Structure formats: structure tokens, C-alpha cells
Amino acid sequence: MPSPILFYFDLCSPYGYLGSLGVEQVAARCGRIVEWRPILLGISVLQVMGLKPLPETPLKKDYVAHDIPRLARLMAVPYRADAPAMHPLAAMRAFVWLDDQDPAQARRLAQAVFHAHWAQGRDMSAAPAVAELAAGLGHDPGQVLVAIASPAIKARLRARVDAALAAGIFGVPSFVVDGEVFWGADRLPMLERWMTTGGW
């Protein structure tokens, strides 16, 4: 049984959304499963790396505003360029809560959040929006809201993000296979090549 592809994501990242669609295709072709792992750009980029957020970075912000829809068109997947900025904490906490019980359900929720926000342009920042979406997947929305507000879940998310940082992960999406890190949705072809060739 080959090792899984570790997929590090932050739901606030449109490149993460595109990467989430691409990595599942790559994994299917390579006979691997995908293990979704949370990271928070607000911690890695802002606090640890000491860089400002992309939307506040001159020149680069204009490039990515053009590049993300271009990449989505190339991948033939839906993307709403007018989707609002997303605050990911509520949804990321709901993910962590579910992931400790059932990773497949957690992944399904994360995929639903990615799709609602970045493909449909529905703001998934607030806890009620996440709970309503989770209800559509069969979860009790009241339980989701309790989990999102729970100090234990907050600490659990922070611990998982710290573990990601300790593993050298800093950007979204990042993919790890057999200890090798690939950063960026545009590195999916290289990730696939690494698996099919055994590396170089």
C-alpha cells in the first residue's frame, strides 16, 4: 500500500481550492489516497514568515487576481473571481472537529466549503454558514456550532497547524509524498511525476 499524499490546505485560499480538485485527480491516477491536513496562512505567512497577506502586496496581488481564474479555466473548474475574502477559522475548526472522528466526513465538509465559497461565491466565513452547510451533509448544526466555539477544538486546530509548521509547511496548497514537499497548485504535474518515476 503506497503512502498517502498529504494535502495541506487553508479554506481561505483560492489556490488551495484549485489544488484540492487537482490533487484528487492526481491521487486517483497514481493509486494513492489523499490525507487532508489543516494549516492557517494567518499563522504561517503573517506570524512565522513575517510577510504581509497577498491582497496587501503590491504588484503580486494584481498578478494573482489574473492568474487564479486563468488557472481555473485551464483546469476547467468553476471559480468565482468575485467571491469575498474568506475568514477560515470557523470552517477550519469544524474540519478539525470532524477529522478527529471521521476523516472522510471532514474532507467532504472541506470540499463543500471550498465549492460554496470559491465556485459559488457564497461567503463561508461565519460559523452559521458553516453549520448550515454541514447540516446539508447530515451533521447536527447545533453540534457544529458548539464545536466551532469550543476551546478544545481551537487548541486542537492550533496544535495541528503547529505540527504543519514543524514539518516545514508554509504555503497553500502544499503536497507531501514520501517526505517530499511540493508547494503550489502549479506543482501538481511535478508531484505526479515524482510518484510515477520514484523521484529524481
Added chain:
Amino acid sequence: MPSPILFYFDLCSPYGYLGSLGVEQVAARCGRIVEWRPILLGISVLQVMGLKPLPETPLKKDYVAHDIPRLARLMAVPYRADAPAMHPLAAMRAFVWLDDQDPAQARRLAQAVFHAHWAQGRDMSAAPAVAELAAGLGHDPGQVLVAIASPAIKARLRARVDAALAAGIFGVPSFVVDGEVFWGADRLPMLERWMTTGGW
């Protein structure tokens, strides 16, 4: 006659070195010429974008230290991971001086600097090193040193970098074809696809 591929480079960037090798192959396959254009990361990244240099960015600096030799191995080109950091001003000024007279000669010098520094690990930061390399290409080393120290050439480089920034270029390597910007050595396959398909 199809339009040229604009290749924006800074000689201090190892990704720029790898991009310089890749873009010439892509251009040959697509029947385009490559027009080399200078940019200075010290201005774009530090002054305009307000980000710190890569070697001072936690986590990311470790990733790129692993990624650059991995990309070089994939491309099957020589790369010296122990090459010193490079101060590009002298070499970039020599490029601009030559480029105003003969772009083909300027490109040859830039390629020689890239190779000496990043493939052979010879420090190309200082003006005498650049002049000596230029002498090997048939240029008068004294003239090269005068050009590097010339206020007019300094101003000319600055003007060209300002023009690059005004065109939205911020990172190295960047490739522009028919008005479309692609940033990053790993975007060469996408650049090629854009040219062969006419875009999407």
C-alpha cells in the same frame, strides 16, 4: 512573425538561471525569439512589494534550498547549491550597456554570468569578475568597467526596471507572451501551452 517571449530576469536569482535555460528551449519549440529584460528583485520585492528577501524568510528559505536543486535535476542542468549569494548590480549594468548596442551580445553575457555563478559557483558579484568574463566574450574589459561605473548606465538600468514594474512584473523569472504574464520557472509548461493553443 510571432511576437517575442519577454524574459524578465535578475542574475542574482537561481530560479532565474533555471528559467533562462528553460525559456530558450520553449522558444525554440514554438518558433519565437526571446527578448531578455532586466529587473532587480532588490527594488521590486524589497522596495515596492515591501517583502523581505527569500534568504531571510523562515520556512520558505528552507523549502527553496531543497527545491532549486530538485528543479535543476529535473531539468538535467548543472547547479551549484553552494554558490554564494550574488549582488547583481555590476552584471546587470553591463547587460544594459551591451543591450543598448547589441541584444544578442547582451544575452550572451547574461547567460555566461548565470552559468559562471550558478552552474560553476564562481562569484560574479564584483565588477572585475564581470569584466573578466566579458573579456572572454570579446569585449574590452576596461570599457566594461567604465560602463558599470557610469551614472548614465545606472540610470538606464533603473529606468528599465521601472518600466518592468510599470508592466506589472514583480518576480523572477517572469515570462510575457502576447501580453500574458507567467511568473516562475515552473510555469514554463503553461507558457508553452498558451503559445501552442493560443490561450484559454
